[in-house]
Amino acid sequence: MDFPLRDLNETEKQVVNNAPIIVGILIGCADGEMSQDEMDRIEEVIKTKTFSEKNDVHYLYDDIASNDLTGTIANIFDGLGNSAQDKATSAIAQLTELNSILPKLNPTYAIQYRDSLLDLAVAVAKASGGVFGIGTISEEEKDLIDLPMINEI
Numbered sequence: 001m002d003f004p005l006r007d008l009n010e011t012e013k014q015v016v017n018n019a020p021i022i023v024g025i026l027i028g029c030a031d032g033e034m035s036q037d038e039m040d041r042i043e044e045v046i047k048t049k050t051f052s053e054k055n056d057v058h059y060l061y062d063d064i065a066s067n068d069l070t071g072t073i074a075n076i077f078d079g080l081g082n083s084a085q086d087k088a089t090s091a092i093a094q095l096t097e098l099n100s101i102l103p104k105l106n107p108t109y110a111i112q113y114r115d116s117l118l119d120l121a122v123a124v125a126k127a128s129g130g131v132f133g134i135g136t137i138s139e140e141e142k143d144l145i146d147l148p149m150i151n152e153i
Helices: 010-029 036-052 057-066 069-079 084-096 098-104 107-125 139-144
Strands: none
Touching: 010 036, 010 057, 010 069, 010 084, 010 098, 010 107, 010 139, 036 057, 036 069, 036 107, 057 069, 057 107, 084 098, 098 107, 107 139
């Protein structure tokens, strides 16, 4: 997985590695609370992306999933702040850091990575609400689901 990130320093690599989890938390907190279904969905989607991504981005998800994923999600969640609003604000700030990092990557990889974050955002948004808890995306989630804080490549 290091090859696509070879031109990044360790801090930048950590931002790239944490971003999928942070996207999930941002979307989960958008409506003012983070449900257990949304927490579980972050983990489920990341594990699925280890084999469902049809490009080199799946190696990143392999790395994320191979290390105590549940604990990593919990640590990042706890580290973003106390309230859902604090977590969302911190998540947006951290995701904005990608705007200076993604241009350092191979353009194709950067596009695939950003697209995978968008897919993850939609999957987490659909984790609660709707019929049987699946399918409805709240207005607050709709405002964030396109990850407007991350520039297009």
